[in-house]
Amino acid sequence: MTGIRARPGMVPVDRAELVTRDIDLLADLIGELYVEHTPSFSCPDPNLVHGGLRSATAGGLNVSLTRYGGLAYSAKVSPTSPPVACVYLRGSGVIATAREELRVTGGDVFMMPAHLSSTAEIDDADAIAMRVPWAAADALAEASTGLPAGDLRFEAMAPVSADAGQLFAIMAEFIYGELVNSEATEISALLVQEMTRMAAAAFLETFPNTAMTAGYLPGSGWVPPASARQAAGFIDAYVDQPITLDQIAAVAGLTGQALEHAFRRHYDTTPIGYLHRVRLERARAHLQAAEPGDGTTVAGVARQWGWASQAYFAAAYLQRFGVLPIHTLHTR
Secondary structure (H helix, E strand, O other): OEOOOOOOOEEEOEEEEEEEOOHHHHHHHHHHHOOOEEEEEEOOOHHHOEEEEEEEEEOOEEEEEEEEEOOEEEEEEOOOOOOEEEEEEEEEEEEEOOOOEEEEEOOOEEEOOOOOOEEEEEEEEEEEEEEOOHHHHHHHHHHHHOOOOOOOOEOOOOOOOHHHHHHHHHHHHHHHHHHHHOOOOEEEHHHHHHHHHHHHHHHHHHOOEHHHHOOOOOOOOOOOHHHHHHHHHHHHHOOOOOOOHHHHHHHHOOOHHHHHHHHHHHHOOOHHHHHHHHHHHHHHHHHHHOOOOOOOOHHHHHHHOOOOOHHHHHHHHHHHHOOOHHHHHHOO
């Protein structure tokens, strides 16, 4: 693995890369990055065995591409922590717990059992794996449903629908491109926060979990407008920092759920929606202040204000201001 000291406002990208015929070595690295497991292997021709892994970690977010060839890989797997999901690109496999058995092949998406031991049988496979911090998924579930932190549980390996699985695969491949294929040694803390939030949201929307059935939880009651203004003021002051929902709520003396209700009532959006709104306004000001030849680009401004994808930034900018960001840059 590699590691560097990042500049202020940046997060180091820790990388691991391995190409080997020693599958024990590859299994050890997978155990270090994702899940504790006891592996065993069988191969008709040892000369055809090969394996590899390319991985990148920024903050608590990790994504990798693992390749197995010329062998069948079996493993007894411990419960995962934090959540890990895989996008199968090639090959086939069976993952089983005491409650369910899931057969996967190229194009399938699944989540490793988070609370149960399992067994896995994998033949000649390429797969993207992604890991998100429990804290990110917990906080998002609590803010959106009121589910108490620590009560989040994922209950099945398969996606809730084929469409949900496909969207998860697109998101995982996008984050893989941003973290691994980019070969960046550091990345903006804002981008890490947004990609982690996006990944956590995808886990919650894709795989059956207790937050999906938490709609019966009680509401937060009335929140004074002053508390909402205090939270909004904090966002305005620290919009260029990777602030969290917990931090915003603490400043206003609110729970995460109460904060969500307050912003929907007083600002017609969520706290994160408000944060994105303010960042869009700062990005527009940045574009408007640019001088010809100073090197300002739409992509650079987008990344500075937390958008990994220039396309997503352009779409949000157009919806907010009625013009594309490139027009603001060229007509300042």
